[in-house]
Amino acid sequence: MAAAAAPMRVPGMLDANLRVRGRVPYAMDLNVVGMLHAKLLRSPYAHARIVSVDASRARALSGVRAVLTGADLAERDDIYPYYGPIFRDQAALAMDKVRFAGDPVAAVAADDADIAQAALELIDVEYEELPAVFDVDAALAAGAPIVHDEPPRLGQTFADIIVRAEADTNICNHFKLRKGDVERAFAEADHVFENEFTSPPVQHVPMETHNCVAWIDAGIINVTTATQMPFAVRASLAEIFRVSQAKVRITTPTLGGGYGAKTYTKVEPIAALLAQAAGRPVRIHLTREEEFVTITKHGVKIRMKTGVTNDARIVARQSTCWFNTGAYADIGPRLIKNGGYATGGPHDIPNVWVDSYAVYTNLPPAGAFRGYGVSQAAWAYETQMDMIAAQLGWDPLEFRMKNLLEDGQAVMTGEDMFDAHFKELLGSAAERIGWDSAEQPQRTGSKVRAKGLACIIKGTVTPSTSTAAAKLNEDGSLQILSSAVEMGQGAETALSVLAAEGLDLRLDQVSISRPDTDVTPYDQGTSSSRNTYSMGTAVRMAVGDIRTQLLELAAAELEASPDDLELVAGRVQPRGVPDKSIAYGDLVRGSRSGNLLANGVYASKGGLDPETGQGIGSVHWHQAAAAVEVEVDLDTGKIDLLKYHAGVYAGRIVNPVQAELQTEGNIAFGLGQALFEEMIFDGGQLQNGNLGDYMIASMEDMPKEISLGILEHIEANDIHGIGETSLPPAMPAIGNAVYRATGVRITDLPITPEKVLRGLRARAAQESAE
Amino acid sequence: MPGSLAFYHPTTLEDAIGLLGEHGDEAKVVAGATALTILMRQRLVAPSALVSLGSIPGLDRIEEVDGSLRIGAMVRHRDVELSQIVRARIPVLAETFGKVANVRVRNAATVGGVLAESDYASDPPAVFVALDAEVEVRGPNGERTIPARDFFVAFYETALEPDEIVTGIVVPVPAAGSGTSYHKFVTRSSEDRPCVGVAALVRLAPDGSAADLRVAVGAAAETPQRFPDYEALGRGHVLSDDIVGRVADAYAGAIDTLDDMRGSAWYRTEMVRVWVRRAIESARDAAASGPAAH
Numbered sequence A: 001m002a003a004a005a006a007p008m009r010v011p012g013m014l015d016a017n018l019r020v021r022g023r024v025p026y027a028m029d030l031n032v033v034g035m036l037h038a039k040l041l042r043s044p045y046a047h048a049r050i051v052s053v054d055a056s057r058a059r060a061l062s063g064v065r066a067v068l069t070g071a072d073l074a075e076r077d078d079i080y081p082y083y084g085p086i087f088r089d090q091a092a093l094a095m096d097k098v099r100f101a102g103d104p105v106a107a108v109a110a111d112d113a114d115i116a117q118a119a120l121e122l123i124d125v126e127y128e129e130l131p132a133v134f135d136v137d138a139a140l141a142a143g144a145p146i147v148h149d150e151p152p153r154l155g156q157t158f159a160d161i162i163v164r165a166e167a168d169t170n171i172c173n174h175f176k177l178r179k180g181d182v183e184r185a186f187a188e189a190d191h192v193f194e195n196e197f198t199s200p201p202v203q204h205v206p207m208e209t210h211n212c213v214a215w216i217d218a219g220i221i222n223v224t225t226a227t228q229m230p231f232a233v234r235a236s237l238a239e240i241f242r243v244s245q246a247k248v249r250i251t252t253p254t255l256g257g258g259y260g261a262k263t264y265t266k267v268e269p270i271a272a273l274l275a276q277a278a279g280r281p282v283r284i285h286l287t288r289e290e291e292f293v294t295i296t297k298h299g300v301k302i303r304m305k306t307g308v309t310n311d312a313r314i315v316a317r318q319s320t321c322w323f324n325t326g327a328y329a330d331i332g333p334r335l336i337k338n339g340g341y342a343t344g345g346p347h348d349i350p351n352v353w354v355d356s357y358a359v360y361t362n363l364p365p366a367g368a369f370r371g372y373g374v375s376q377a378a379w380a381y382e383t384q385m386d387m388i389a390a391q392l393g394w395d396p397l398e399f400r401m402k403n404l405l406e407d408g409q410a411v412m413t414g415e416d417m418f419d420a421h422f423k424e425l426l427g428s429a430a431e432r433i434g435w436d437s438a439e440q441p442q443r444t445g446s447k448v449r450a451k452g453l454a455c456i457i458k459g460t461v462t463p464s465t466s467t468a469a470a471k472l473n474e475d476g477s478l479q480i481l482s483s484a485v486e487m488g489q490g491a492e493t494a495l496s497v498l499a500a501e502g503l504d505l506r507l508d509q510v511s512i513s514r515p516d517t518d519v520t521p522y523d524q525g526t527s528s529s530r531n532t533y534s535m536g537t538a539v540r541m542a543v544g545d546i547r548t549q550l551l552e553l554a555a556a557e558l559e560a561s562p563d564d565l566e567l568v569a570g571r572v573q574p575r576g577v578p579d580k581s582i583a584y585g586d587l588v589r590g591s592r593s594g595n596l597l598a599n600g601v602y603a604s605k606g607g608l609d610p611e612t613g614q615g616i617g618s619v620h621w622h623q624a625a626a627a628v629e630v631e632v633d634l635d636t637g638k639i640d641l642l643k644y645h646a647g648v649y650a651g652r653i654v655n656p657v658q659a660e661l662q663t664e665g666n667i668a669f670g671l672g673q674a675l676f677e678e679m680i681f682d683g684g685q686l687q688n689g690n691l692g693d694y695m696i697a698s699m700e701d702m703p704k705e706i707s708l709g710i711l712e713h714i715e716a717n718d719i720h721g722i723g724e725t726s727l728p729p730a731m732p733a734i735g736n737a738v739y740r741a742t743g744v745r746i747t748d749l750p751i752t753p754e755k756v757l758r759g760l761r762a763r764a765a766q767e768s769a770e
Numbered sequence B: 001m002p003g004s005l006a007f008y009h010p011t012t013l014e015d016a017i018g019l020l021g022e023h024g025d026e027a028k029v030v031a032g033a034t035a036l037t038i039l040m041r042q043r044l045v046a047p048s049a050l051v052s053l054g055s056i057p058g059l060d061r062i063e064e065v066d067g068s069l070r071i072g073a074m075v076r077h078r079d080v081e082l083s084q085i086v087r088a089r090i091p092v093l094a095e096t097f098g099k100v101a102n103v104r105v106r107n108a109a110t111v112g113g114v115l116a117e118s119d120y121a122s123d124p125p126a127v128f129v130a131l132d133a134e135v136e137v138r139g140p141n142g143e144r145t146i147p148a149r150d151f152f153v154a155f156y157e158t159a160l161e162p163d164e165i166v167t168g169i170v171v172p173v174p175a176a177g178s179g180t181s182y183h184k185f186v187t188r189s190s191e192d193r194p195c196v197g198v199a200a201l202v203r204l205a206p207d208g209s210a211a212d213l214r215v216a217v218g219a220a221a222e223t224p225q226r227f228p229d230y231e232a233l234g235r236g237h238v239l240s241d242d243i244v245g246r247v248a249d250a251y252a253g254a255i256d257t258l259d260d261m262r263g264s265a266w267y268r269t270e271m272v273r274v275w276v277r278r279a280i281e282s283a284r285d286a287a288a289s290g291p292a293a294h
């Protein structure tokens, strides 16, 4: 086959102009004739038995078209009202009991949202409060109240996940990794360190909250929804309504941000059930306050034991991770696997032992969040790296360099590392920040400056599948049918580039569809930094097939061998002979097929052994480093970020502008989580569930100087996802810099000014005591 | 009918006051609506009548009257921030309003709104208290003025009667030789409300001692805190590190600090100590580098 065309470069985002002018339609902009508006009544209690629900007054309110309660769902056998990607442990409305403050117990569809809201106040629910558990220690204590007292209802989606939910405990699942002999290695190590690290639950805060419109039309269940996973939602609705997947249609316009919050089923079941009950279309659109209790990042406690030799080699690591997965499993059982094995870090460690638990509690459910467990793991191991280096008087850079993985060494899940660039990334990050291990913290008045480093490894979901179809039209233009979700990350632009360059077309000759499960082929989902790579591969395969078809058609026409032909600017020609070229459109018309059609199927292989966690953890490994310079005010503990360098390996950079923006976005996410983001609960009640009380980073919080090192190795002929990769190193790099500046080591995120000041006071007290 | 809400747009203060009297507890004045919409959405207030001040002429002026600036209740934060006359005569006021939230909020939020809301974690109140400003209010029995110090009574509570409206605030231009400062200290995002905010005014006598010293601390307790007795520790003295430290310690000791997500009571006390010192130092240095004292 002829050689692939040279990579195409594109400035920015194709629909940037429309976005800036507010002309991109979102799910919330859809208006369906006769549409009703839904509101949910939510439990005020973290854990309670539902004694009775009386909705009669709400049903009688004028303008109310449908009211559903858990009991209404429980009594029907034409539906199976449960969902959840691994365990079907979440009911569309709570039935026997509520498991977190915010758990929906009843739903109303009415002519407008105000009426629906007013109807909620007419629903009388009698609860019997139950003892509740909020943190993993309490949840695992003997005699703890049990969040789910029935055995888990299983789905078939994830064949690779072994269910180890333990009966009569709050253990939702357990992932194990066993590599080498840690016991012996610890015994032989020169130094063994054991520390505990915690990360709190935080919010995704997508600008667009969860919303959808559902309607049932001629037996077809239609839902237009803001989801990162149209096919997962389709499967779940088919299961709930006991219909075939062919009778469910999910369409997804552009999302106003996802960050993992919009993976798997969320508000779609209740919207569709209400639409069915009312016989009319129903919109549900969560308020910001509801968004806060819909899905969160996992709060985690990690106990990490690491053994090193005197020559700075890491020989063993044992970690126990307790992920607080909240009241429902969501994707927790899978996330604890990625987060668990990630504690092995980007290091060549021969002996690794991991126990990672998802623990049910009476908090809102935790699920996928940009970084997918790896942020929590990296906070532990990259912080501990510096603690070890400080204790033993080593340079944190050199200590890392000695242990970072190289090609051919085994990663923690056992397979050989390839295309390793950790040393390159960390080395250039250190250089960009002016790292010098002998450098003392620089003090001016009450302010002191210092630098910190971190380097991480992250897998992408493996095995996974993406498929795409291509249609070459009779005017030579190309349409890609794909279920990739555009959520501001630039999926459309990236796939356009990959499609156009495969046939040497201009970008305006290519279109990328939005997901429509009636029309566009299957995709596992837009998550795990996988789209440009996985869907990109499927698109390239489909386009490659079209290319072959064009070459064969032209070969017949020109009486030449396909090998002697080339594609140039929408035409096929004998190499170097433009005079004899034929336009694609002419070839399509000549073929009498109306359009050329092709499919691309990307399906990766892999998976881990359930007893050892060994196998293939990831088709390839995402890699990033960060270097930061902070300034700490010793009087207040306040941290300013002066300089930040983010290094990330991209393989090939498909869209430079978007790659930079994704990386800058990771810096904003990372610094917020490093310095102040935290969902604060009191007795299971969220104390800061709105954007007045919960802060995310603003423009002014960004580091004063940012440099990006998006590393490209075209010759590797691979695309690495960069959507999440540069996030996990942010928190430990900042924490490490704060330590070097102040001597205060914070192990529980976020690193607030108050924690730093308390640490400074404790040190001062200690010094004066000595 | 649920959610029914009457929205009035009176064109005179008398009509507005009349509407408040007529609807009693059910009515709420609405200015920039940045605070009120949040309270209504969170269902913390549920008025049935909104009385907008937006159509009443004359409330959006900034003017200089007898050595003071008079700022109308409907002047927006952004207007104070950018006003030439405010910048020239009382620059600390422009700076403080410029530090509130973000430009979107500042373009809507009004001076009357921030006063009447009496949120403990707002920035401007401490400055008004430090500058001895007086709030002008109007009710069914006519006008009265309330010193800013007495205006803020408790959490979300002011000295306003239910049918009174804030019409403006009069801020005396600091005497020549004065320096002023406002330090806003945030512990989370830079767009957060203050953990503590400290306003200070220092007027230097020709001998370099402090002829006047005023310090008001915001966001640390229910209302802005000012202690004339502790200001007196500095008055008449050269504001050495030692003297400034004593004033700062006295404030830190005197304020019964509150505990919230921006900081514990202990931390706030420590921050009062730090920022009172820094605010006095900034005001002192500004006074020293400003037009010669006389």
Ligand SMILES: Cc1cc2nc3c(=O)[nH]c(=O)nc-3n(C[C@H](O)[C@H](O)[C@H](O)COP(=O)(O)OP(=O)(O)OC[C@H]3O[C@@H](n4cnc5c(N)ncnc54)[C@H](O)[C@@H]3O)c2cc1C
Pocket: A692, B028, B029, B030, B031, B032, B033, B034, B035, B036, B037, B053, B073, B099, B100, B101, B102, B105, B108, B109, B110, B111, B112, B113, B114, B115, B116, B117, B121, B122, B123, B124, B164, B165, B166, B167, B191, B192, B193, B194
């Ligand atoms: C995102 C955000 C961030 C913020 N950050 C800060 C910050 O950093 N620092 C800070 O200081 N503040 C901050 N604020 C508060 C903001 O400054 C106030 O919301 C604003 O000043 C209120 O003014 P308004 O005109 O919008 O008042 P409105 O919302 O219209 O009214 C507020 C209250 O005052 C009453 N009221 C208004 N005007 C009058 C009047 N003339 N007479 C009598 N009663 C009246 C209303 O009835 C209502 O009870 C923030 C607000 C938001 C939304």
